[in-house]
Amino acid sequence: MAGSSMKVLQVKTSGHNEFIDITGMIAAMVEESGPEDGACLVYVPHTTAGVTINENADPSVRRDILMMLGKMVPENAGYTHAEGNSPGHVKSSLVGCSVYVPVKAGRLALGTWQGIFFCEFDGPRTRQVWVQMLRSK
Amino acid sequence: MAGSSMKVLQVKTSGHNEFIDITGMIAAMVEESGPEDGACLVYVPHTTAGVTINENADPSVRRDILMMLGKMVPENAGYTHAEGNSPGHVKSSLVGCSVYVPVKAGRLALGTWQGIFFCEFDGPRTRQVWVQMLRSK
Amino acid sequence: MAGSSMKVLQVKTSGHNEFIDITGMIAAMVEESGPEDGACLVYVPHTTAGVTINENADPSVRRDILMMLGKMVPENAGYTHAEGNSPGHVKSSLVGCSVYVPVKAGRLALGTWQGIFFCEFDGPRTRQVWVQMLRSK
Numbered sequence: 293m294a295g296s297s298m299k300v301l302q303v304k305t306s307g308h309n310e311f312i313d314i315t316g317m318i319a320a321m322v323e324e325s326g327p328e329d330g331a332c333l334v335y336v337p338h339t340t341a342g343v344t345i346n347e348n349a350d351p352s353v354r355r356d357i358l359m360m361l362g363k364m365v366p367e368n369a370g371y372t373h374a375e376g377n378s379p380g381h382v383k384s385s386l387v388g389c390s391v392y393v394p395v396k397a398g399r400l401a402l403g404t405w406q407g408i409f410f411c412e413f414d415g416p417r418t419r420q421v422w423v424q425m426l427r428s429k
Numbered sequence: 430m431a432g433s434s435m436k437v438l439q440v441k442t443s444g445h446n447e448f449i450d451i452t453g454m455i456a457a458m459v460e461e462s463g464p465e466d467g468a469c470l471v472y473v474p475h476t477t478a479g480v481t482i483n484e485n486a487d488p489s490v491r492r493d494i495l496m497m498l499g500k501m502v503p504e505n506a507g508y509t510h511a512e513g514n515s516p517g518h519v520k521s522s523l524v525g526c527s528v529y530v531p532v533k534a535g536r537l538a539l540g541t542w543q544g545i546f547f548c549e550f551d552g553p554r555t556r557q558v559w560v561q562m563l564r565s566k
Numbered sequence: 567m568a569g570s571s572m573k574v575l576q577v578k579t580s581g582h583n584e585f586i587d588i589t590g591m592i593a594a595m596v597e598e599s600g601p602e603d604g605a606c607l608v609y610v611p612h613t614t615a616g617v618t619i620n621e622n623a624d625p626s627v628r629r630d631i632l633m634m635l636g637k638m639v640p641e642n643a644g645y646t647h648a649e650g651n652s653p654g655h656v657k658s659s660l661v662g663c664s665v666y667v668p669v670k671a672g673r674l675a676l677g678t679w680q681g682i683f684f685c686e687f688d689g690p691r692t693r694q695v696w697v698q699m700l701r702s703k
Contacts, residue, residue: 329572330700335531339543353647356652356656357656360639370496371493373490378497389543393609405612422538426468427701474677475680510624515630562702563700
C-alpha cells in the first residue's frame with residue numbers, strides 16, 4: 293500500500309462481546325500524519341463488529357452498553373442466518389462500523405470523557421481497523 | 430448541478446421494510462471519480478430510510494436485521510405522529526442516514542464481506558441516494 | 567483556536583431527554599465558510615448526548631423517537647455504572663455522536679424534511695457541538 297494514506301491497525305479480541313479502547317493507537321496515527329486540521333475516519337471492515345465513541349473513564353459504562361445491546365438483540369430470537377452470529381450483524385448495524393473524529397492542529401479532538409472503542413460482537417477474533425485522514429477546507 | 434461534485438442515485442423500493450444492495454452502483458461512481466485516496470459519503474436525504482454496511486453474501490443476514498429492528502420498534506407502540514410512519518423515523522435514527530467508506534487508489538475499500546445497503550423503512554417509494562467524494566490528506 | 571477550521575457551538579438543554587433543532591445554526595456556519603463543495607462534520611464531544619438527522623416538520627416525530635429510545639433503554643435495568651446515567655451512555659452509542667452532511671456550492675444539502683437535532687440524554691446541561699468543514703475531491 294505504498295503511497296496510500298490509509299493505515300491498518302490490528303486488534304485482537306478475547307471475548308464474544310467486548311469493547312476495546314483503541315484511542316491511544318488512533319491518536320498516535322493522527323499525530324504521525326502531520327500538523328493539519330481535518331478529520332480522521334476510523335473504519336471497521338467487518339460485519340459482526342463496530343466502532344463507537346463513549347466514556348473511557350469508568351469501565352462499567354462499556355459493560356452497561358454491552359449488557360443493553362444483549363437485551364435488545366438476544367442470542368436466540370428466531371434468526372434465519374445459519375452461521376449463528378446474527379446478533380453480531382444486528383449490533384453492527386445499530387452501533388455502526390465507522391466514526392469520524394475531528395483533528396485540530398494535527399491532534400485528535402475528542403471530548404474530555406470520550407474514547408474510541410472497537411466493538412467485538414462475534415469474538416474472539418483478530419480484527420482490523422482502517423484509519424483514513426481527511427483534509428479540512 | 431453543473432460543477433458540483435455530488436452525484437445523485439435513484440433507488441426504487443418494493444417493500445415496506447427492505448434492504449437494497451447499492452454496493453455496485455456506489456463502486457462505479459467512485460471509479461469514475463478518479464484514482465485518488467479519500468472517502469466516499471453515501472447520504473440518504475430521507476427521514477424514514479437509512480443506509481448501513483453489513484454482510485452481502487447471505488441474504489438471511491439482512492432479513493434478520495430487519496426482523497430485529499421490527500421487534501425493537503414495533504408498528505404499534507402508542508406513537509403520537511399522525512402519519513403512521515413513526516417506526517420508520519425511529520429506525521432511521523437508529524441505523525443512521527449516512528455511511529462513509531474509505532477510497533484507496535480510486536476504489537471503494539470495503540471489507541471482504543461488506544456491502545452497502547439502502548434501508549427502506551416506509552416503502553415502497555422512489556428514493557434518492559447522494560454520493561459525495563472527499564479528499565484524503 | 568486561531569487558524570483552526572473547527573467551530574464551536576453552545577447548546578443549552580432544558581429536559582433530561584430532549585431533541586434540539588440546530589439546523590439553522592449549522593447552516594449559518596456552513597454559509598460563512600465559503601462557496602465550495604464538501605461535507606460538514608457535526609460532532610458532539612459528550613458521552614451522554616448525540617446528534618441525529620430526522621424530520622423537523624412535525625415535533626411529534628422527535629417525541630416518538632425519544633419515547634422509543636426510552637422503551638429500548640429503560641431508566642432501570644440493572645446498570646452497574648454508579649453515576650446513574652447509563653441509559654444516556656447507551657443511547658449515545660445507539661444514535662451516534664456525529665453526523666456528516668453534504669455541502670453543495672457552500673450550502674448545507676439536506677433532504678426536504680430533514681433537520682439536524684442535538685440529542686440530550688442526561689440533561690439539563692450546557693453542551694457543545696463542534697463543526698468541521700471538509701473539502702470535496
